[in-house]
Structures are given as structure tokens and as C-alpha cells.
Amino acid sequence: MPSDQFQAxxxxxxxxxxxxxxxxxxxAAARWEETHQAAKGAEAITLDARGVTALDSGGAALLVSxxxxxxxxxxxEDATARGALDRFRKGVGTVKPPSQHRRKLRPIAAxxxxxxxxxxxxxxxxxxxxxxxLTGLRLVPRPWRLRWAEVLRHLDEAGTQAFPLCILLxxxxxxxxxxxxxxxxxxxxxxxFIPQLVGISLTRELGPLLAGVxxxxxxGSAYAAEIGTMRVNEEVDALKTMGLDPMAWLVIPxxxxxxxxxxxxxxxxxxxxxxxxSIVMAMLGFPPVAVxxxxxQWLSVEDLAGGLVKAAVFGLAIGYVGCRxxxxxxxxxxxxxxxxxxxxxxxxxxxxxxxGVFAILFFRLGW
Amino acid sequence: MAGExxxxxxxxxxxxxxxxxxxxxxxxxxxxxFDVRRGEIFVILGGSGCGKSTLLKLLIGLMPPSAGxxxxxxxxxxxxxxxxxxxxxxxxxxxWQSGALxxxxxxxxxxxxPIEAHTRLPAAARxxxxxxxxxxxxxxxxxxxxxxxxxxxxVKRAGIARAMALDPEILFLDEPxxxxxxxxxxxxxLLIMSLARETGTTFVVVTHELQSILAIGDRCIMLDKDAQxxxxxxxxxxLRDESEHPTVRAFFRREAM
Ligand SMILES: Nc1ncnc2c1ncn2[C@@H]1O[C@H](COP(=O)(O)OP(=O)(O)OP(=O)(O)O)[C@@H](O)[C@H]1O
Ligand SMILES: [Mg+2]
Numbered sequence: 186m187p188s189d190q191f192q193a194x195x196x197x198x199x200x201x202x203x204x205x206x207x208x209x210x211x212x213a214a215a216r217w218e219e220t221h222q223a224a225k226g227a228e229a230i231t232l233d234a235r236g237v238t239a240l241d242s243g244g245a246a247l248l249v250s251x252x253x254x255x256x257x258x259x260x261x262e263d264a265t266a267r268g269a270l271d272r273f274r275k276g277v278g279t280v281k282p283p284s285q286h287r288r289k290l291r292p293i294a295a296x297x298x299x300x301x302x303x304x305x306x307x308x309x310x311x312x313x314x315x316x317x318x319l320t321g322l323r324l325v326p327r328p329w330r331l332r333w334a335e336v337l338r339h340l341d342e343a344g345t346q347a348f349p350l351c352i353l354l355x356x357x358x359x360x361x362x363x364x365x366x367x368x369x370x371x372x373x374x375x376x377x378f379i380p381q382l383v384g385i386s387l388t389r390e391l392g393p394l395l396a397g398v399x400x401x402x403x404x405g406s407a408y409a410a411e412i413g414t415m416r417v418n419e420e421v422d423a424l425k426t427m428g429l430d431p432m433a434w435l436v437i438p439x440x441x442x443x444x445x446x447x448x449x450x451x452x453x454x455x456x457x458x459x460x461x462x463s464i465v466m467a468m469l470g471f472p473p474v475a476v477x478x479x480x481x482q483w484l485s486v487e488d489l490a491g492g493l494v495k496a497a498v499f500g501l502a503i504g505y506v507g508c509r510x511x512x513x514x515x516x517x518x519x520x521x522x523x524x525x526x527x528x529x530x531x532x533x534x535x536x537x538x539x540x541g542v543f544a545i546l547f548f549r550l551g552w
Numbered sequence: 553m554a555g556e557x558x559x560x561x562x563x564x565x566x567x568x569x570x571x572x573x574x575x576x577x578x579x580x581x582x583x584x585x586f587d588v589r590r591g592e593i594f595v596i597l598g599g600s601g602c603g604k605s606t607l608l609k610l611l612i613g614l615m616p617p618s619a620g621x622x623x624x625x626x627x628x629x630x631x632x633x634x635x636x637x638x639x640x641x642x643x644x645x646x647x648w649q650s651g652a653l654x655x656x657x658x659x660x661x662x663x664x665x666p667i668e669a670h671t672r673l674p675a676a677a678r679x680x681x682x683x684x685x686x687x688x689x690x691x692x693x694x695x696x697x698x699x700x701x702x703x704x705x706x707v708k709r710a711g712i713a714r715a716m717a718l719d720p721e722i723l724f725l726d727e728p729x730x731x732x733x734x735x736x737x738x739x740x741x742l743l744i745m746s747l748a749r750e751t752g753t754t755f756v757v758v759t760h761e762l763q764s765i766l767a768i769g770d771r772c773i774m775l776d777k778d779a780q781x782x783x784x785x786x787x788x789x790x791l792r793d794e795s796e797h798p799t800v801r802a803f804f805r806r807e808a809m
Contacts, residue, residue: 210718214672241719243673246680268750276687277680517700518655 191216193223200227202251205236208266210243220251230256240266245273313509317440320432332438339442343404344449350399355454358391359383359461367469376469380462380479387458388488393496394540396450400443400500401532405507408439409528412511413521421512431512440504447500448493455492495543499536506531562589565722565754566611571620573606580606581781584620586773588722591752593744593768595759595788597803598775604758605649607775608726611756612646613637625721642670645715649726649758651707653699659686659710660695666717685713688743690736705732712740716747722754723747729761737761741768762806766792774800 190212192203202224224230232252237244240261248270252258261267324331362383370376412435415421424431459480466476507528514524564587572582580603588594596604610617613629622629627640653662663682667673673681686695689709694702699710708731715723728744729737741764747753748768759765765772765788772791774784776799784791784800792804802809 210667210671210673213677214674217674217677242681242684242717243667243671243677245684246673246677249684250676250680265750268746272688272746272750273684276684276692278687515700517698 191220193220195227199229199231199257200224201231201233203233203236204248205238207239208237208244208247209239209241213243213247217247220247224251231259232256233259234261234266234270235259237261237266238263240269242269242273245270249274249277309513310509313513314505316432317436317505317508320430321437321440324433324437330433331441332434335438336442339439340446342407343400343442344446347399347403347446347450348453350403351396351450351453352457354395354399355392355457356461358395358454359387359458359463360465361461362386362391362458363462363465367465376466377471377475377479379466379469380459380476381483383462384459384480384484385488387462388455388484388492390492390540392451392454392458393447393492393499394536396447396454396496397499397503397536398533400447400450401503401507401529401536404443404446405503405510405528405532406525408443408504408507409511409514409524410521412436412508413514413524416512416514417516417518417520436508436512439508440501443504443507444497444500447496447503451493451496455489491543491547495540498539498543502535502539503532506535562591564588565590565625566594566756567621567623568611569621571607571610571617571622573603573610574618579780581775582619583781584773584775586782586785588754588756588771590721590754591748592770593748593755593757595757595765595769595772596775597759597765597772597788599777599803602775602777604775605726608646608724608756608758612644612724613641638670642666642718643721645718645720645723647708647711647715647723647725647728649730651699651704651711653707653710653714655699658696658698659691659702659713662699662710663714663717666714670718681717682713685716686710688716689713690739705736708732709736709740719751720753722756725755725757725759727758727760729759729764737764738767744768762804774803 190204190206190208192201194201194203200223202220230252232248234248238261240248261270363379366379366382367376370379370382412421415435421431421435424434463473463476467473510524510528510531514520566588568584568586570582571584573580584607596607598604609615610622611624613622613624613632616630625640625643627636629637632640653659654665657665660679660682663685664678667678667681683692683695686692689712691706691709691713694706694710699707702710708728712723712725712728715725725744729740732740744755744757745768748755755768757768769788771786772784772788773782774791775781776783779799783797784795788804791800795801795804799809801807
């Protein structure tokens with residue numbers, strides 16, 4: 186296919202590819218297929234670039250890829266083009282051919298490394314748990330070693346700043362629960378028991394659980410992202426080399442804050458939920474006094490206290506999972522995102538698991 | 553030394569007129585005026601925090617100056633939009649002070665990124681160009697690695713390779729040799745000089761490296777934090793030998809002030 190810019194001629198067993206004129210990325214892209222078709226199957230290639238007047242990287246890539254390893258070159262006469270080609274070949278020349286085994290899929294080896302990876306992660310988690318407990322215990326006799334200012338900051342961030350959200354969600358949940366249960370209850374004329382139903386499910390279950398979900402989403406992920414970023418920026422290593430224990434410095438204040446803050450969040454959920462329920466009851470024609478009476482009669486301090494203890498344990502778990510997720514973050518920017526996701530998912534899973542444990546425990550204790 | 557300074561006839565590819573930059577109420581610099589001519593290696597000097605990176609961001613159109621005009625290759629960033637702006641962006645290359653490689657891509661993929669976005673070259677060609685560019689900065693054997701797996705100096709060099717991916721007419725480099733060993737750094741100087749001399753690529757380089765400034769710099773300006781602007785302009789060797797300004801003298805003699 187002769188043309189002004191490119192000609193292919195077979196002469197004495199050699200294929201001569203001749204280029205002329207300017208050869209830039211646009212031309213190279215347009216002619217890539219055609220030229221490679223022409224060169225296919227040739228035993229020996231002579232690359233005649235004498236007439237090339239201008240060359241950019243795309244053009245040089247075309248020439249070099251056509252030439253392969255052992256073509257005979259006829260260099261461009263134009264000095265600038267020759268320089269560009271030289272530089273390109275010099276750059277490519279220093280490149281090691283990429284190793285191929287990276288791409289191969291080996292199922293058995295992959296399974297093995299996955300298992301080992303899981304086991305290693307399990308050990309890591311166990312180690313982290315042990316370290317956290319030990320550091321926590323070591324701080325008990327020397328509470329002044331803890332950075333209380335940091336604890337306060339986290340209390341504010343995880344607690345006070347989450348109150349509006351808790352108030353909103355709590356009220357809505359109270360309204361929804363009361364409203365939904367009013368329909369079947371009305372069939373039995375048992376609407377007066379709605380406060381009991383909502384009160385018990387809120388204080389024992391939903392208050393702590395929803396507060397936990399809020400904490401996992403707001404605070405657990407923030408812990409992971411914050412500590413993860415510090416790890417990526419080598420700030421955690423810097424702390425270590427300054428002789429500061431990242432556990433005592435970063436982890437314990439956060440876990441302490443999340444543990445302390447959860448009963449408060451759960452309490453806010455409880456109270457606002459009951460208020461929401463009272464609103465629905467008022468709409469159904471029951472005065473607040475009747476609702477209060479019902480609550481007084483049926484809701485025990487044990488219900489409330491059990492829920493708050495549960496909340497504190499949830500807080501501990503969520504704070505712990507968030508910090509661990511952050512500290513075990515890998516390197517690179519994606520690591521921070523992964524850590525935050527891990528914190529939320531891990532937090533919510535541990536929340537539900539712990540809730541199950543508590544259900545069995547309370548049942549055995551007869552609460 | 554040459555006697556009479558010959559007025560430079562080459563066209564100005566970057567032209568800055570009375571540019572000023574403020575962050576909030578704090579002025580970083582004002583009244584900055586200079587031209588960069590085609591094929592020249594132009595160095596921006598100054599102490600840490602004097603606004604070199606900021607000036608570079610203005611030059612590449614990342615943010616508008618608080619006052620003044622900036623023209624690059626006959627395009628005024630403030631007036632360009634859409635395709636025209638994209639086209640101008642393919643004609644310049646930028647290396648960030650921090651490297652700014654995309655962490656989820658390998659070095660080769662990082663270099664291929666602009667090629668993929670702006671040309672129709674097939675994958676094989678892109679890979680070959682990426683290899684050539686990485687090879688030129690001495691990263692031929694690290695093409696398949698992720699940015700998180702290489703050293704700080706290697707990140708810098710990969711950033712330069714990416715900036716060169718489209719054979720730009722102007723390369724803006726923010727501290728290319730910071731964090732490099734003297735041998736690699738000298739190799740980089742050679743590469744910059746050969747690109748400038750042979751292909752007519754223009755370089756705008758922010759650097760502190762005295763040796764590098766004197767070796768490659770055709771012309772320079774010096775910014776100063778206290779003066780909130782330019783305190784010197786000209787051939788770095790002349791400034792070293794002849795400048796009367798105390799800060800300029802201290803800079804070139806590596807003296808504390
Ligand atoms: N986004 C920003 N907001 C507010 N101030 C900024 C911002 N970016 C930079 N500055 C300020 O502008 C000044 C100049 O910053 P710049 O990064 O340009 O310095 P530089 O000369 O590149 O310094 P270095 O040599 O350390 O890189 C500094 O005082 C810095 O604090
Ligand atoms: Mg800077």
C-alpha cells in the first residue's frame with residue numbers, strides 16, 4: 186500500500202519499511218494497524234526512517250514497535266528527529282521485560298495464600314487486642330499518662346456533635362414504632378399498652394443498637410480514617426521513634442471516649458423515642474399522664490440499666506474496631522478508604538454479634 | 553562572559569504581567585512580571601514558603617491570580633474554556649512537588665494516563681511510550697510497581713516521566729531534584745538540558761539546588777517572602793557574581809541571614 190508517508194517493499198528477502206514526512210502521535214495512531222499488518226511475517230526488516238522530518242513519542246513508538254529486536258535501522262536525516270528517536274530507544278532500552286508470572290492465575294496457590302492471609306490476620310487481631318488490653322491496664326494505675334485533652338476532644342466529636350442526629354432519629358423511631366404498633370393493637374383495644382411495648386423495645390434493644398449504628402457510621406469510620414491517614418503519612422512511625430506509644434497516644438483515648446459516650450447517646454435515643462411515642466399517643470387520644478403511668482408501671486430500672494451497659498460495651502467494640510482498622514491500614518491512598526469501610530462494617534457486625542451475646546446473657550440472668 | 557546582552561528574539565511562551573496572589577487577606581506576592589521564551593530553561597528561586605508553588609499553580613491555570621494577567625502559549629487561562637483549555641493543557645506538562653501519582657495505578661499506567669486521554673494510540677504504543685519515558689528517568693525496572701512501593705526520589709522521577717508523556721512544549725517542574733542523590737540529580741539536569749537544546753522544550757523549574765540552577769538555568773527570577781514579590785531577575789551566574797541584593801547574595805553563597 187504505497188502512500189506518501191509510508192511504503193513497504195520486499196527486496197532480496199528483506200522487508201523495507203520506509204517512512205517519510207512528519208510522524209506524530211495522530212499519524213502513528215491512524216497508521217498503527219496498517220503498518221503492523223504490512224510488517225507481519227517478515228523475516229528481516231529494514232526500517233528506513235531517513236525521510237522522517239519530525240517525530241514525537243507516538244511516532245517513535247510506532248517505529249520501535251515495528252523494528253522489534255533486530256531490524257536494520259536507517260536513521261532519520263533530520264537531526265531533531267534523530268535525537269528524539271535516540272532518546273526514545275535509550276529509554277526503552279533500559280526497561281526490563283515485565284515478568285509474566287504476575288498475570289497467571291494459580292488457584293491452589295491462591296487458596297493457600299488466602300488461608301495463610303486469613304490466619305495471619307487473625308493472629309494480628311489477637312495481638313492487637315492483647316496490646317490494647319495491656320496498654321489499658323497499664324494506664325489504670327497511672328491515669329495522668331493518658332491525654333485527657335484528647336479524650337475530651339473525642340467525647341465532644343463522638344458525643345455532643347452526634348446529639349442532634351440522635352434526637353432526630355430517636356424521635357422518628359419513637360413515632361414510627363408507636364404508629365406501626367397502634368394498628369394491630371387497636372384490633373384488640375390494647376392501645377394503652379403501646380407505651381410499654383415501645384418503652385421496652387427502645388430501652389432494651391433499639392436505643393443502644395441505633396446509637397451504636399450512629400457511632401459506627403460517624404465515629405468508627407472517622408477513627409479509622411484519621412489513624413489510617415496518620416499511618417500513610419508515617420506519622421504513626423514518627424510517634425514510635427519519639428518513644429510515644431501509639432496505643433496510649435491514639436487508641437486508648439478514642440476507645441475510652443467511644444465507651445463513655447455511648448450510654449449518653451443511647452439515653453438520648455431512649456428519651457426522644459419515648460417523647461415521639463407520647464406524641465403519637467396524644468394523637469390517639471391518650472393524655473401524657475396515662476402514658477407516664479403506663480411507663481412507670483411497666484418499665485424497670487433494670488431494663489434501662491441493662492440497655493445502658495450494653496451501649497457502653499457497644500461503644501468499646503466500635504471504638505476498638507475503628508482504631509484497629511486505622512492502625513492496620515496499608516500504604517497508599519486507597520488504604521484509608523479501606524480502613525474506614527472496614528471500621529463501619531466491622532463495627533456494625535460486632536454490634537449485632539454482641540447484641541446476641543447480651544440477649545443470651547440477660548435471658549440466663551432472668552433480666 | 554558575553555559582553556553586551558543581546559535582546560532575546562525568541563517568542564514568549566509564558567508571559568506574566570503584574571500578577572498578585574492572596575490567600576484570604578495574606579498576600580503571598582504581588583507585582584510579579586516576567587516572560588519565559590521558547591526553548592529556555594527558566595528557574596524560579598526563593599526561600600521556602602515564598603510562593604513558588606503558588607506561582608506555578610497560577611502558571612498552569614489551576615487557580616486564577618488575584619490580580620494581573622497570565623498567558624501561556626498565547627492562551628489566557630481566565631478566558632479559555634472547554635476544548636480550548638483541554639488542548640492547551642495537552643501542550644504543557646506538570647510535575648508536582650509531591651509527585652501526585654495516582655496511588656491505585658502502576659507507574660506505567662500513570663504515564664499512560666494522559667496518552668490515553670489525549671491521543672488515539674493503541675495500547676501497545678502507549679505501553680511503549682510509557683516504557684521510554686520511564687526509562688529516560690531511570691525507572692525502567694519499576695514500571696509495574698505502585699507509587700506506594702517506591703521511594704520518594706523515585707516518585708519524583710515518575711512524576712517527571714508522566715509530565716513528559718505527551719511531549720509537551722512547556723514542562724513545569726516543582727523541585728524536580730529535591731530528594732534525589734547527586735548522581736541522579738545530575739542525570740536529570742542533563743536530560744532537561746538535552747530536551748531543551750534538542751527539541752526546543754521550554755522548562756519552568758522551581759528548585760533550590762544551587763549547582764543545578766547554575767548548571768541548567770538560562771534565566772531566573774527570585775521571589776522573596778518579606779518583599780512579597782520578585783527581588784531579582786536575570787542570568788543566575790550573573791546574579792551570583794554581580795547582585796547587590798543582600799538576600800540574593802546570601803542565597804548564592806549559602807549564608808544564613
Ligand atoms: N491553600 C492555601 N491556603 C492558604 N495559604 C496558602 C495555601 N497554599 C500556600 N499558602 C501559603 O502561601 C505561601 C506560599 O506557599 P508555597 O507553597 O507557594 O511556597 P513555596 O515557595 O512553594 O515553598 P516551598 O519551597 O517550601 O515548597 C506560604 O506562606 C503558604 O503558607
Ligand atoms: Mg513549593
